[in-house]
Amino acid sequence: MKRTIELYGRLRDAGQGSVLRAELPARATARQALDALRPALGQDLTGCVLAAADRVLAPSDRVPATGRLAVLPPVCGG
Amino acid sequence: MRRLTRITKAPLNLARLCRAVASPSHGATASFVGVVRAVHAGRRVKAVSYDCFFPLAEKELARIAAEAGRRWPAVVAVEHRIGRLAVGQASVAIAAGSAHRAEAFEACRFVLEEIKHRLPVWKKEHYVAGDGRWLPGCSLKRLRP
Numbered sequence: 193m194k195r196t197i198e199l200y201g202r203l204r205d206a207g208q209g210s211v212l213r214a215e216l217p218a219r220a221t222a223r224q225a226l227d228a229l230r231p232a233l234g235q236d237l238t239g240c241v242l243a244a245a246d247r248v249l250a251p252s253d254r255v256p257a258t259g260r261l262a263v264l265p266p267v268c269g270g
Numbered sequence: 271m272r273r274l275t276r277i278t279k280a281p282l283n284l285a286r287l288c289r290a291v292a293s294p295s296h297g298a299t300a301s302f303v304g305v306v307r308a309v310h311a312g313r314r315v316k317a318v319s320y321d322c323f324f325p326l327a328e329k330e331l332a333r334i335a336a337e338a339g340r341r342w343p344a345v346v347a348v349e350h351r352i353g354r355l356a357v358g359q360a361s362v363a364i365a366a367g368s369a370h371r372a373e374a375f376e377a378c379r380f381v382l383e384e385i386k387h388r389l390p391v392w393k394k395e396h397y398v399a400g401d402g403r404w405l406p407g408c409s410l411k412r413l414r415p
Binding site for chain 1: 320361385408
């Protein structure tokens, strides 16, 4: 399935800007989705997580079929 | 009901936050304001850009404030600013009101530390020398269910 993935922080400097259009495996888990995105991002995704609009997905969680999807690198608010 | 947490592009208003946590039963209000500083790790900084995954950040900030209210008998109001901020501008403001100073100080400190570890916000320093870099941070893996 083709999805729009939002990118934040240092991932915005990976050459894709703030969004990436990518093909994810059908019924992919979050871990599988991150693996599928890694080549396009060309960055080490250590410490990154996949998030839906209101929650961080566990590696074994299925990627929701609809709604916002984002890759979040380690955070540093404040 | 007053809204006590907010992610905003607007300048922060600590006085408004202090009023929001005021109560006749409170003998203490502790506050914290984080501002962009001119030097970091030996490099001269001219600005910091704050990036944010808005829906999750709003929810997480509300969760942090609510957790503080469960840990201490305190009411917390907190705002985090996003966008490009110049040196001296405030990026985060926290007010904690309580009957006594100890829990107000502790709640205020707790909220700041949790923001640094849990809030989906990122900052990029812009240097006087012309370049910039995203700062390292804490993985959100600990937030996963």
